[in-house]
């Protein structure tokens with residue numbers, strides 16, 4: 001009987017530990033699976049706009065990358081030849097109070113971090129016009145984070161924390177792109193958004 005009580009106590013303690021750990025990890029990525037709209041997009045070779053919110057930060061078996069790439073020289077030489085403003089925006093589905101955006105650079109070996117932008121802003125909006133808008137203007141957007149002279153990040157996630165703000169739409173707008181063999185391009189493996 002005593003043994004049974006001890007077994008039961010141990011079981012209860014284990015369950016408590018499991019639930020308390022689960023509670024501590026309750027940080028929900030609001031961007032996971034959210035629809036996106038890009039300025040331009042490759043839509044080939046594992047670079048599809050929707051892959052930037054597919055929940056996968058790294059490789060997938062059989063797919064070299066799962067992320068978003070703006071236009072590259074191979075398909076759009078007229079765009080990629082020169083530095084340009086490229087952006088991608090996310091619809092979180094409803095208004096949340098958000099305070100953090102994580103940007104994951106491409107993670108693949110010697111290319112890790114390539115085409116992560118040099119100058120960019122993180123912007124938010126609750127206005128549906130921000131989603132419909134097709135150009136890069138700031139009319140419907142509030143900038144919550146400005147990054148200039150960002151070093152080449154390698155495979156390191158870039159975390160951006162800011163004062164909590166109401167947002168349904170989140171836009172990452174790059175105004176100074178990194179140059180490489182594919183031209184001036186903006187690439188990300190994943191975008192994550194948190195309260």
Ligand SMILES: [Ca+2]
Pocket residue numbers: 051052053054055056057058066067189190
């Ligand atoms: Ca991804």
